[in-house]
């Protein structure tokens with residue numbers, strides 16, 4: 190007998206031929222699920238969480254290993270980490286000027302890129318969520334996702350072609366008898382590349398927050414006498430705060446830990462902390478010092494995330510609860 | 513007073529101009545005219561209710577007045593000033609929205625203070641004014657609460673206070689009571705009337721609740737499919753619906769179909785029923801199909817009582833009896849009118865015995881109560 194034959198909510202009458210295939214599939218699944226002991230239902234959610242827990246667990250394991258390594262000194266005769274623990278790596282970082290310069294450069298970039306991205310992403314996300322014009326919305330959406338198809342490294346090399354000494358911009362300037370200028374391998378070039386890379390993330394994080402603000406709220410602000418500018422400043426921005434904080438969180442942490450943009454557009458002249466970690470591991474082979482820098486970087490990222498989240502609460506991601 | 517309001521007035525230069533003058537206002541979405549050729553006039557201090565079924569264009573008309581939408585055609589003057597190209601935030605209008613639209617990140621007092629700040633009131637005057645309006649809507653002591661910490665009725669009051677606090681020339685209400693339960697709704701209706709009278713603000717209220725319209729309004733507009741079908745004072749609209757749709761919407765009870773005869777009268781089967789055409793524009797032409805509206809309360813049951821001059825008396829059979837508390841509704845079938853269905857109410861059910869289903873009774877009414885219309889105007893042909 191077919192598994193659905195006993196159902197009382199069948200609307201199709203005796204015409205079994207019109208019973209949809211997807212209904213049959215779900216009937217079978219539901220019949221199977223009914224066999225599952227009710228007491229074991231609580232286990233199901235843990236089972237579903239298992240892969241995620243595994244991944245997070247591995248990450249934490251890696252961190253512990255790194256923390257361990259950061260307290261051992263590399264012996265360059267044997268290329269082995271010392272057996273005993275010491276704070277020598279951290280002491281060395283403390284007194285190392287280039288490390289501090291890199292740290293401030295990374296933090297500064299995180300701050301600047303976040304601010305610029307929020308300012309640029311807001312109107313984009315606003316237009317995307319509010320335009321009644323379907324074609325414009327489609328164009329904006331494609332523009333939003335196109336960069337993801339290209340990838341960070343390819344895009345960075347694209348900037349080389351455009352901004353390089355022999356690049357398009359300098360050629361264009363040469364027509365007017367200007368230049369050539371060194372546009373690449375500078376802090377602004379790195380920031381520029383990062384903003385361009387992070388903008389879609391910021392827009393994506395802002396969109397749900399803006400879409401959640403009802404149109405009636407805008408009208409209410411207008412009927413209170415608020416000009417569009419003041420409505421944005423006094424009503425829309427405060428209401429979009431969770432989205433702004435979520436966007437800031439993503440952009441700031443991704444920028445702080447970025448590797449490719451400073452490597453390619455900075456060309457070694459404007460390294461970030463991640464580049465420093467990379468150099469320690471793969472150039473100088475100092476896993477101890479590299480681990481120490483990595484740990485500092487992790488600490489900075491977590492602190493920024495923690496600060497932003499305590500400012501906003503977990504509502505930044507539309508979660509329930511007040512903390 | 514806020515400068516924008518003064519400007520709107522000053523430009524007109526005449527203080528006696530009506531509050532609202534709409535001329536041929538129209539707004540189209542795609543191929544559908546949400547509002548079509550809407551013309552009306554509202555005097556200062558009056559309370560107008562726009563009544564109509566869902567999708568009839570009530571909200572769209574309100575948006576045109578508030579300036580949230582631009583009309584495709586027509587002209588709007590508020591207090592004598594042409595509103596062409598005047599953005600919403602420069603119009604002297606306070607509005608209460610269907611879903612209230614309180615600002616969730618501000619307290620109740622913050623919400624009420626917002627229009628004062630936006631309209632550049634003297635900052636020293638703001639706290640006192642906020643307190644005065646909190647009191648007006650009976651929310652003293654709740655000013656520090658956020659909207660989500662208030663009950664539905666309290667939120668409603670905050671929205672009303674926010675719309676009124678800057679003393680707008682015109683108050684727009686887009687079904688702000690629709691989501692409330694019946695008791696709270698009636699309470700808030702009376703509240704509206706009290707506040708509106710106290711401040712004397714010209715008000716346009718949108719609803720599809722006919723009772724609300726009758727209770728609150730000085731004027732009523734009935735809309736259907738984007739058109740204004742009738743405008744008038746509530747009693748006139750109630751007694752003399754100008755259009756069969758208006759009659760249906762105000763719940764007359766019975767619609768009978770037949771043939772128009774001079775008189776005016778309507779012929780149903782062999783029977784000629786004299787009636788009255790409330791509006792010459794919608795009156796049926798003799799020989800053409802006609803539809804007659806008969807209010808259930810105007811139908812007398814039983815043989816008692818003298819028949820008015822040329823009144824109608826018919827035998828009927830009780831099909832169903834519905835007890836509605838203060839009144840009893842009878843569903844009747846009239847064999848002589850081709851088994852047509854008829855509704856009648858007994859407004860004093862306690863004083864005498866009730867008829868049972870199947871009982872043979874007599875019904876009568878005055879020709880003044882049988883309203884005749886051109887049947888081609890009537891949307892519903894089913895009942």
Ligand SMILES: Nc1ncnc2c1ncn2[C@@H]1O[C@H](COP(=O)(O)OP(=O)(O)OP(=O)(O)O)[C@@H](O)[C@H]1O
Nearest residue numbers: 541544546564565566567568569570571572573720
């Ligand atoms: N933004 C829009 N885009 C397209 N069509 C719209 C839009 N707004 C309203 N309409 C259409 O215009 C007509 C009138 O809508 P409106 O909101 O004015 O009705 P209403 O009388 O307020 O109804 P309700 O009582 O349900 O609120 C409807 O047919 C509606 O579908």
Ligand SMILES: [Mg+2]
Nearest residue numbers: 570571572686
């Ligand atoms: Mg509406």
